[in-house]
Amino acid sequence: MNTKEIMELSDQYLMRNVGRIALAPVRGEGARLWDADGLEYLDFVSGIAVNSLGHCPQPVADAISWQAHQLMHCSNLYYIEPQALLAKLLVDNTDLDKAFFCNSGAEANEAAIKLARKYAKQNYDDNKFEIITARDSFHGRTLATVTATGQPKYQKGFEPLPGGFKYVPFNDLGALEEAIGPSTCAVLLEPIQGEGGVNVANFEYLEGAARLCQEHGALLIFDEIQTGLGRTGSFLAYEHYGVTPDIVTLAKALGGGFPIGAMLAKEKVAATFKPGDHASTFGGNPLACVAALAAMQELLYGGALENAVSVGGYFFEQLKGLAAKYDYVKEVRGLGLLLGMELSVKGKPFVEGCHKRGLLINCVNDYILRFIPPLIITTEDVDLAVGILDEVMAEYKSE
Ligand SMILES: *Cc1c(COP(=O)(O)O)cnc(C)c1O
Numbered sequence: 590m591n592t593k594e595i596m597e598l599s600d601q602y603l604m605r606n607v608g609r610i611a612l613a614p615v616r617g618e619g620a621r622l623w624d625a626d627g628l629e630y631l632d633f634v635s636g637i638a639v640n641s642l643g644h645c646p647q648p649v650a651d652a653i654s655w656q657a658h659q660l661m662h663c664s665n666l667y668y669i670e671p672q673a674l675l676a677k678l679l680v681d682n683t684d685l686d687k688a689f690f691c692n693s694g695a696e697a698n699e700a701a702i703k704l705a706r707k708y709a710k711q712n713y714d715d716n717k718f719e720i721i722t723a724r725d726s727f728h729g730r731t732l733a734t735v736t737a738t739g740q741p742k743y744q745k746g747f748e749p750l751p752g753g754f755k756y757v758p759f760n761d762l763g764a765l766e767e768a769i770g771p772s773t774c775a776v777l778l779e780p781i782q783g784e785g786g787v788n789v790a791n792f793e794y795l796e797g798a799a800r801l802c803q804e805h806g807a808l809l810i811f812d813e814i815q816t817g818l819g820r821t822g823s824f825l826a827y828e829h830y831g832v833t834p835d836i837v838t839l840a841k842a843l844g845g846g847f848p849i850g851a852m853l854a855k856e857k858v859a860a861t862f863k864p865g866d867h868a869s870t871f872g873g874n875p876l877a878c879v880a881a882l883a884a885m886q887e888l889l890y891g892g893a894l895e896n897a898v899s900v901g902g903y904f905f906e907q908l909k910g911l912a913a914k915y916d917y918v919k920e921v922r923g924l925g926l927l928l929g930m931e932l933s934v935k936g937k938p939f940v941e942g943c944h945k946r947g948l949l950i951n952c953v954n955d956y957i958l959r960f961i962p963p964l965i966i967t968t969e970d971v972d973l974a975v976g977i978l979d980e981v982m983a984e985y986k987s988e
Contacts, residue, residue: 592625612944617644620963620970622949633962633974634949638783638815638927641842642887643963649845652883653876661876665868671878678885682824684833685853689862690873694814694840695729697850700867701777701836702733704854705808708861709774713806719772721807723759725785725954728777728812737777740785759788762797769801775808775836776801780826783815783961786954787929789922795832808835808858814850815927818842819888819964822898822925829924845884849877893964901925903968904960907975915982926966930958934985942981948974 590598595613613625620643622630635641642649656671663669676688691697702720709717720737722728728737735743736750744750755773757764759782769776776798782788802809811834816826818839823829825837835858840850850872871877888894905921908930912918919931932939936952943950953959962970 590625595625610944612949619643620966628947630944630947630949631970631974631977632949633960633966634951635961635963636846637841637951638820638961639841640846641819641964642845642884642891642893643965644846646845646884646887648883648887649847649880652879653847656876656879659875662871662874664870665873669873669875669878671875671882672873675873675878675882675885678882679839679851679853682885682889683837683853684855685837686856687854687859689852689854689859689867690878691850691852691869692848692871692877693729693850694812694838695731695734695850696869696872697814697838697840697852698728698734698737698777698812699731700852701810701812701838701854702737702775703867704836704852704858704861705775705810707866708808708858709806711861713774716772717774717806718753719755719774720753721755721757721765721768721773721776723778723782723785724756725759725782725788726777726779726812727782727784759785760791760794762794762801765794765798766801769805769807771805773805773807775810777810777812779812779814779816780830781816781821781924781927783927783959784953786931786957787923787927787959789924790830792830795827795830799832799834802835810834810836810838812838814838814840815961816924818885819894819897820925820927820961822894822901824889824894826924842888843884844877844880845887847877847880847884849873849881888964896966897925897964900966900968900971901928904928904971904975907971908960911975911979911982914979915985917985923960926960926962926964928960929953930960932956932958938985939978939981942984943977946977946980948977950974950978 592613614622616623622632722737724739726739728734736754739756757768837853908921917933
């Protein structure tokens with residue numbers, strides 16, 4: 590089928606729950622994508638920070654294909670070797686002690702919310718159930734996680750929302766200090782707000798949040814679904830801050846393109862869950878776990894982390910160059926290869942202009958161009974992308 594045919598079929602049979610772009614990718618390799626009409630794109634969206642190792646990374650594809658002939662699924666009623674190995678790998682490379690596996694980011698956050706609630710009930714009292722999150726945060730689309738998401742646009746129409754959530758402005762320690770109290774069971778934060786506009790937490794904020802949590806017997810949960818697994822140049826983003834949370838949630842890049850999510854917790858918190866407390870039929874199945882094992886080994890030992898730092902730094906400087914050239918660029922920010930460019934004008938025409946020239950980028954919160962390419966991109970890829978963006982920006986100026 591060509592792009593037009595795929596679009597027509599989709600529009601006829603799929604729910605219109607997302608705003609789709611007129612592009613039908615059919616093949617990917619590294620940082621390149623090809624659509625149903627044979628056009629090539631440089632992919633600086635990478636499945637929204639999922640394809641961190643590029644499209645179809647060989648070790649991940651091989652692991653999936655081998656495992657698909659051994660055992661795809663068997664149930665968490667049983668012991669699963671690749672699940673245990675993946676848990677060990679994640680624990681060995683973080684400051685957390687135990688893992689729970691699920692299929693998506695929202696499920697990981699859902700599990701974290703349940704764990705924090707139960708922990709507070711067991712160790713304190715029934716009134717300690719409130720979760721504090723930040724405005725402009727994004728934590729998922731299930732009822733609890735969309736409630737945790739501090740953006741009314743995602744919640745509208747789905748009321749009544751579950752109770753027990755409270756919002757504070759991001760990077761405002763005073764506001765958090767005012768909001769936290771004996772009824773707070775957890776503070777849930779992204780070290781860098783991805784969907785909210787690539788808003789980077791200050792060091793003082795995360796350090797202060799950890800201190801406040803400690804003082805009030807609340808757990809600190811970091812949603813690293815977007816920032817984790819090399820995206821910012823370290824395995825997890827909290828390493829940049831030297832602030833260790835009690836719970837971390839992961840998904841997106843974990844499976845190298847295959848769906849899998851995880852919640853990691855400190856031993857004393859993880860011990861709250863007893864057999865029967867929480868589960869997932871598919872979570873941590875053999876197929877997903879071998880994909881994640883292969884992806885994480887490649888990430889840790891294949892040079893992608895180091896590349897995210899060096900190419901990320903280079904990309905940041907190039908974007909700064911564009912910022913100096915065009916007065917409608919307000920700021921360039923981010924860490925590693927999670928970069929944002931805030932404009933004083935809407936970002937949509939730039940996304941469309943780049944698309945027409947073969948570069949995929951996206952825009953969050955209307956005004957912020959977000960760049961989340963695979964971590965394996967080269968400086969040549971960056972030069973190509975920045976060149977295209979420069980052309981689009983120059984045209985916009987002359988309009
Ligand atoms: C993408 C994302 C989620 C939701 O993950 P899904 O897999 O879509 O459920 C949650 N939190 C953050 C920070 C994300 O970027």
